Amino acid sequence: MNMELLVASAIGVLTAGGIYLLLRQRTFPVIVGLSLLSYAVNIFLFATGRLTVGAPPVLRDGVTIYTDPLPQALVLTAIVISFGMTAVIVMIALSAYLSENDDRIDMTDRVEDDA
Amino acid sequence: MSLFLIAALPFxxxxxxxxxIRAGRNACSWSAGLTTALALVxxxxxxxxxxxxxxxxARADWLPGLGLNANFFMDGLGMLFAILILxxxxxxxxxxxxxxxxxxxxGNFYAYLLLFQGAMVGIVLSDNILLLVIFWELTSLSSFLLIGYWRHLPEGRQGARMALAVTGAGGLALIGGVLLLGxxxxxxxxxxxxQQKDVVQESPLYLTALILILLGxxxxxxxxxxxxxxxHAMAAPTPVSAYLHSATMVKAGLFLMARLWPVLAGTPEWFYIVATAGLITMVLGAVIxxxxxxxxxxxxxxxxxxxGLITMLLGFGTTAAATAAVFHIINHATFxxxxxxxxxxxxxxxxxRDIKRLGGLRKLMPVTFLxxxxxxxxxxxxxxxxxFLxxxxxxxxxxxxxxxxxHWLIPVMVTIGALxxxxxxxxxxxxxxxxxVRDDYPHRPHDPGAGMWLSPAILVALVVAIGLFPQAIAxxxxxxxxxAVTGQQLDHHKLKLWHGVTPALYMSAIAVIGGAILLAMHRPMDRAWIAAPRPEAKAIFDRLVGALTALCRGVTDRLHDGALGRYAAIFLAVMLVLxxxxxxxxxxxxxxxxGMPVTLLPLIGWICLIGSTICVVWxxxxxxLTLVLIGVVGLVVSLSFNYFSAPDLALTQLSVEVVTIILMLLALNFMPKTTPAESSxxxxxxxxxxxxxxGLGVGGLIYALLRGDSAFPSISAFHLENSYKxxxxxxxxxxxxxDFRGFDTFGEIIVLGIAAVxxxxxxxxxxxxxxRAKLLNRVPDQPVAGDAHPMMMVVVTRVMMPVALMVAAYIFFRGxxxxxxxxxxxxxAAIAIIMQxxxxxxxxxxERQRYPYHAIIGSGVLVAAATGMGAWLNDLPFLTSAFGYIYPPGLEKFEWATAALFDLGVFLAVVGAVLLALxxxxxxxxxxxxxxxxxxDINPARDEALAEEGRKA
Known part of the structure; x- marks a missing residue:
């Protein structure tokens, strides 16, 4: 048991939960699933810089060991962008529900209803 | 005049x-005519x-990396076609x-016509075959517009579509052939x-390239x-037919065969494909x-x-035949x-236009008759x-x-064709x-004004003049x-009317006499023709297209039946398999x-995270409840960022978390609060x-990554080294x-702004x-708090507002x-305002919001862009940053950096985007x-003031 396994298993569980919810038939669980998946992806990207404790990439005199700053910068914007994406999806889901009184993902049933 | 200008003028x-066209039909046609005349000059x-x-x-580099250049050249062949076209x-x-x-x-007509004309001129003047292909496709598109010009006629639309489908498909083949040739x-x-005849003809790809080009x-x-x-393209207005289908577009194929004649012709493959197709076409077309x-x-x-005749001549592959082909191109265009x-x-x-309803027009329309x-x-x-010549x-x-x-087949067949x-x-x-003269014409005909017969008259004058004085004129x-076609300096015989009694003269005589006899026997033959079963090309084409469409529709409908969940499942399964x-x-x-040893704190975090994730799913x-639980997940994620030396990420995740939860709560307000159980x-x-x-795949992958070293050294050391310097x-x-990846960030704030918009x-x-009406009449599905705007909340948020903004400013400046x-x-800052x-x-x-959020997003992007462009003033690339230090009296050293100005743009865009979304x-x-x-809603001070007023009154 080590820290790497801890982080990897957390990413795995988040991914699995995200995928499971992503495959549900209503919009709300899908949005939640997408959020879980975003967490998983963000931590994944962040972890490609390897795990370091107590060495933030802020330059200080006399310190030579820093963690990898690059994945952090990429993930920072990813977090903000995934907020934007979530907001758009929430909005689409909500507007679709308000217009159609139905929050199902699949469009097949509705077609059959019309027929 | 530069070739660039000649090619560009029609466009x-x-x-x-x-x-x-608003200035009248004359102005419209004059403008078209003058441009054409100018290019012709x-x-x-x-x-x-x-x-x-x-x-x-005339040469200009366009995309030299792809070999695509705007190179034009004009030799004899190009000039002949340019003159014909213009x-x-x-x-x-x-x-x-x-x-x-x-x-x-x-207006539309002349615009389409000139577009087409420009595309044709482009084809014949292109030195670059990729450029030629672009113009080639343009002729297909513009001829589609011209053939379907009378869009109210179904035949026009169908004819245009058929022409586009056939020539477009050929164009695709041509692209392949041209790429191979190049x-x-x-x-x-x-x-x-x-210049590369031998290289091309010895290449194993020669036949493939040849077939593809010939398909085009x-x-x-x-x-x-x-x-x-x-x-079927004849459904077009007659000027279009006369232009596209006699003189120009249909000759584009001939032009290309003539153009590539020096490299492609002369092989048995060329002869048997081109000459045979030409021969069949010639005879078949004449009979029909x-x-x-x-x-x-x-x-x-x-x-x-x-x-077909001209194609066959080009297919013969001899220089004399090529000369005959050139001459016939000119003659055919005129008559x-x-x-x-x-x-x-x-x-x-x-x-x-029905020939069976006509006859006897000689007396009514003498000019046209002549x-x-x-x-x-x-x-x-x-x-x-x-x-004749x-x-x-x-x-x-x-x-x-x-x-x-x-040695009988071709002479006999061409004689039949000529007949x-x-x-x-x-x-x-x-x-x-x-x-x-008949008395049942749909409309009593008479000769039109000179405007209509002038153009054919000029052409007919050429027909006669070239016939009488071939060498002098043509x-x-x-x-x-x-x-130019053969790429050689040929010994030319003079063009002349009389060659003496040759086999050709006999064949010609047979053709003319036979033709006259055929016409005399036309009535019985026509009846037989009508009675005979024969394949109808349009029906076959329509069935083929219909079958293809049905096939595509079948596949698409089965794959895309709207079951989005299934698409995702298929996608995931494929990813897993791969x-x-x-x-x-x-x-x-x-x-x-x-591995790093596990300590207690991360273990607690791990248990929280795993536990809440499982609960979210469960x-x-x-x-x-899901929203509450996902909040826990987000919190643990931001804490773990902090633990693993990423304070910036922790702060970002934390604040995004707040905004996201508010957003989802707002949305949930209108949606069902539970999800029905419906999965089988x-x-x-x-x-x-x-x-x-x-989960196993992703988890396993990152575990392998975490325990292994990178195959290549990371570029991060560069950033650490140069961050301060x-x-x-x-x-x-x-x-x-x-700074380093400022352009990325610039793009991302734009994306964020777009998302908000x-x-x-x-x-x-x-x-x-x-x-809207539904929302106004909506009855909440949950009990509503009696006090919508509670005093405690209002007072606390008001007190918090300046504090929160101060924190934002602090975070910004120290960033x-x-x-x-x-x-x-x-x-x-956005959260501080949302709280209000x-x-x-x-x-x-x-009511208290003074600046529209769109403007705040826009100003953020503009500030960032302007900061980036500031570098141009110093002749530096976009977004190069500059910095320095100032020492305000009485204060500590203060850093001044253009990057801070860029960050201000980021700040504004984020504030605007978050607030616009919410x-x-x-x-x-x-x-x-x-x-x-x-x-x-409840304000004791206000109540007291009202009571005071009441007492006074």
Missing amino acids: LGAVFPALL GVLLHAPAVMRGEVIQ GIGLLIIIYARNYLSREDPM HIAGSYDLTVIL CFTKSAQFPFHFWLP ALFKDDLKALLAFSTVSHL KAALFMTAGIVDHEAHT LATLAALSMAGIPPLNG SKEMMLEEASHTYWLDN FSAAYSFRYVVHTFLGP GPLVHTVAD GGYAYATGTTIGATRS FHRNRL GGRKLRDAVLSVGG GGGGDNVVNVILV VIYAITEAVMQTGV HNQPGGGFIAGLI YMASGYGWAT DSLSRYAWKPHTDTPYPM
């Missing part, structure tokens, strides 16, 4: 008719040099001015390719078996033409036949364009007209060409103009062009890094397998964001529909050297009568 000119100015054998060039184009423009009726949108020759410039040529020039589209009753259909099939125009005149005047007769006799090959040359060449060692050609030419004149041109395959076949990196039907057991199992598989900041993450647009669009920066500061909305309501807060969402909840002028 530039296409704008004028479309605009000038430009070509003719080069004529003396080209006739001396010079090649005019000269006949000019005549067509004059003719069309009088042909089109008042209801026809003339690959073989090592250059896409024609002038280079034309044959479809364009309506060669068998692609001849069927041309007659004889039995067509529509004047234009007759001419269309005769065009097919003559194109056929004239014939189309006379057919148009007849149609225009008699209101019918022109049509001369042109038709030339087509029949009667001396002393120009058609080139037909004699063709017969002469055919008479000594062997096909599979058979039918003479027959339909005679029929065109005899059945339309001769015979008694000789030098034919010789120059023939030299990942599994990669894992099974690839090598894994071993554990080269030692309780996902209870939506409110099988589906749950499928999804469980997919998700566990995905080059970017002037200690916080490397922030310096990367605003999209949300705004969706709200706007939805609110226009019946949803360059300490954890923080524009993203985080923007989120914090929550406390006192949407209406109250909106503001749009809140508009769903807003109801007009719920607004109060007061920030809170």
Whole structure:
């Protein structure tokens, strides 16, 4: 048991939960699933810089060991962008529900209803 | 005049008719005519040099990396076609001015015509074959517009579609062929390719390239078996038929075969494919033409036949045959364009083109009769007209060409073709103009004004003049062009009318006499023809297209039946299979890094995270609970960022978390609070397998990554080293964001802004529909708090507002050297403002909102852009940052960096985007009568003041 396994298993569980919810038939669980998946992806990207404790990439005199700053910068914007994406999806889901009184993902049933 | 300008003029000119149509039809046609005339003059100015054998060039690099350059050149062949295109184009423009009726949108017509003209000129002047292909495709598109010009006619639309489908498909083949040819020759410039005959013909790819290129040529020039589209394209207005389908577009295929003749011709493959296709087309077209009753259909099939003749001549691969081909291109363009125009005149005047309803027009339309007769006799090959000359040359060449060692086949076949050609030419004149005057024309015909017969008259004059004085008028041109086609300096015989008694003369005589006999027997033969079963090309084509469409629709409907969940499942399954395959076949990196020991704190975090994730999935039907649980997940994620040395990420995640939860709560307000249980057991199992598989895959991958070292050294060391030296900041993450990868960040704030504007647009669009009424009459599905704007909340948020903004400012300013920066500061400021909305309501807060959020997003992007462009002033690339230090008296050292200004742009964009998103969402909840002028519902101070007032009163 080590820290790497801890982080990897957390990413795995988040991914699995995200995928499971992503495959549900209503919009709300899908949005939640997408959020879980975003967490998983963000931590994944962040972890490609390897795990370091107590060495933030802020330059200080006399310190030579820093963690990898690059994945952090990429993930920072990813977090903000995934907020934007979530907001758009929430909005689409909500507007679709308000217009159609139905929050199902699949469009097949509705077609059959019309027929 | 530069070749660039000549090629560009028709395109530039296409704008004028479309605009000038408001100034009247004359202005419109004059603008089209003058542009064409100007381009024609430009070509003719080069004529003396080209006739001396010079090649005019104009070169410009466009995409040199792809070998695609805007190179033009004009030799004899290019010049001949340019003159044909522009000269006949000019005549067509004059003719069309009088042909089109008042209801026809003339501006569109001339604009399309000039577009087409420009594309054609581009083809014939291109030195680069990729450029040539681009113009080639443009002719397909613009001819589609022209053929379908009368869009109210179904035949017009169907004909246009068929022409586009056939020539477009050929164009695709041509692209492949041209790419192969360029690959073989090592250059896409024609002038280079034309020197590489041996290299090209010895290449193993030669046959493939040849077939692909010929597919393009044959479809364009309506060669068998692609001849069927041309007659259907006759649904176009007659000027279009005369222009596209006699003189220009259908000759584009011939042009390309002639252009590539020096490299492609001369092999048995070339001979058997090209000459055979040409021969079949020639005979087939001539036979069908004889039995067509529509004047234009007759001419269309005769065009097919003559194109076949020219193709066959090019296919022979001898220089004499190529010369004959060139001469016939000129002659055919003159007599056929004239014939189309006379057919148009007849149609225009008699209101019918049906040959069986015509006859006897000789007396009613003497001018038209004269022109049509001369042109038709030339087509029949009667001396002393120009058609006779080139037909004699063709017969002469055919008479000594062997096909599979058979020296009878080609001479006999071409004689039959010529015989039918003479027959339909005679029929065109005899059945339309001769015979008694009838009294049942749909409209009493008479000769039109000079505007309509002038153009064909000019062409007919050429027909006669070239026939009488071939060497004087056409000789030098034919010789120059023939030299250009063959790429050799040929010994030319003079063009002359009388060659003595040769086999060709016998064949010609047989054809003319036989043609006359055929015409005499036309009535019984016509009955037999109508009774005989024969394949109808349009029906076959329609069935083929219908079958293809049905196939595509079937596949699409089955795959895309709207079951989005299934698409996702398929996608995931494919990813799993691919990942599994990669894992099974690839090598894994071993554990080269030692693991970090687990301590208590992370373990607690891990348990929280795993526990809440499982709970999210388990309780996902209870939506409110899900939101609470997902908040826990987000919190643990941000804590773990902090633990693993990423304070910036922790701050960002934390503030995004707050905003996201508020957003989801707002949305949930309108949606069902529970998810119904509707998944079947099988589906749950499928999804469980997919998700566990995905989780294992992703988890395993990152574990392998975490325990192994990278194969290549990371570029991060560079950033750490140069962060302070080059970017002037200690916080490397922030310096990367605003400096090293500032362009990325610039793009991302734009994306964020777009997302917010999209949300705004969706709200706007939805609110226009019946949803608004539904929302206004909505009864909340949950009990509503009696005190919507509680005093405690209002007071606390007011006190918090300046504090929160101060924190935001602090985070912003320290961002360059300490954890923080524009993203985080923007989120914090946005939260501070959202809290005011929550406390006192949407209406109250909106009234106090002075700047629209769109403008804040826009100003953020502009500030960032302006900062980036500031670097240009110092001749540095976009977004190069500068920094320095100032020492304000009494204060500590203060850093001044342009990066901070860029970060300000980020800050503004984030604030604007977050608030615009939430503001749009809140508009769903807003109801007009719920607004109060007061920030809170219950306010003891206000009550007291009112009581005081009451007491006073």
